[in-house]
Amino acid sequence: MMVVFQNKIIYMPSVPPFSRSEKVSDYARQCQPVVWTEHDLRAADNTKIKLLEGTIGVTADSKPRGHVVVLYFQGNASSLPPRLPYLSSILKTATNAQPGGKQYTIVALSYRGFWKSKGTPSQAGIELDVDATLNWVLTRYDPDRTRIVVWGQSIGAGAATVGLANLLRDGEDGLRRVSGLLLETPFVDLKAMLIGLYPQKFLPYRYLTPFLRSTWDSKSALQTIGKVKPNLKVLMLEAGDDEIVPRGQGAVLENICKKEGMAVDRKVVPGALHTEVLIKGQGRNHVVMFLQSI
Known part of the structure; x- marks a missing residue:
């Protein structure tokens, strides 16, 4: 049963209840002055997907010296609207620190x-x-004045690394435009997660790894990325009290980055549970400082 229904176990879009009925407008006041705009997009198989684009309005006299665009991939549960206040706080802090x-x-x-x-x-x-x-x-942003950062949280870290590696199927130009990679509470792959969570050999879980349809192999993806973009800046953020990702996963990925010559920095946010890195001031500060360094 676990093999058959594994996608329902791994991906939980309806947790907590009513997640799919959340509205951006319900969080608009908490996000001010950041404005979030909805965009519709279609994947290659014609599936309709939704994007949210958040930014602080640029006045005519502000004349920003550059533009940092962050592409954010969420974890495996809930929806985007409840995350918007935390993401907005990153935008506000980064902007206010550099008027x-x-x-x-x-x-x-x-x-x-x-x-x-x-x-x-x-x-x-x-x-x-x-x-x-x-x-x-x-395609949307001017390559001459834009720096791109890809940020993934938990399973989104796997989406970020695998997605960047997949860019190479169309050549190296796309990946070369990416300046930074932020991995929040990442794991090596789902196989390593199973074994890390259930190390006891008498339990059946570790023996299910050959049947996984989702692997999110960040280790292999980072090795591929490093061959083409060895100067990529990487920040890894670990939750000090992570109850989901076993200890040591971030260190493995950090070593992979170092072997490939990438400029990697791994930080631990004390006292944070798996989904609390952005709730903690120290976690937000690490993100802001990384974005400002791009």
Whole structure:
């Protein structure tokens, strides 16, 4: 049963209840002055997906010196609207710290089957969603004044790394435009997660790994990325009290980045549970400082 229904176990768009009926307008006041705009997009298989684009209006006299666009991939549960106040706080802090400096934008993807996006979630399908979103960002923003950062949280970290590696199927130009990679509470792959969570050999879970249809193999993806973009800046954020991702996962990925020559920095946010990195001031500060360094 676990093998048959694994996608329903891994991807939980309806947790907590009513997640798919959340509205951006319900969080608008908490997000001010950041304004979030909805965009419709279609993946390669014609599945309709939803993007949210958040930015602070640029006045005529502010003349920002550059533009940092952050592409955000969420974790495996809930929807985007409840995350918007936290993402908005990143935009506000980064902008206020550099008045008249850079402009910051966050583009957040709602995977298929999540929130207003159509379809049913699976790794194969979400990879198509990520491909479409990356291409949308690369096409939408001026390459001469824009720096792109890809940010993934939990399973979204897998979507981020695998998505960047997949860019190479169309050549190296797309990946070379990416300046930063932010991995929040990442894991090596889902196989390593199973073994880490259930190390006891008498339990059946570790023996299910050959049947996984979703792997989100960040280790292999980072190795592929590093061959083409060894100067990529990488920030890994771990939750100090993470109850989901076993200890040591981030360290493995950090070593992979170092072997490939990438400029990687791994930070632990003390006292944070798996979904609390952005709730903690220290976690938000790490994100803001990383974006300002791009």
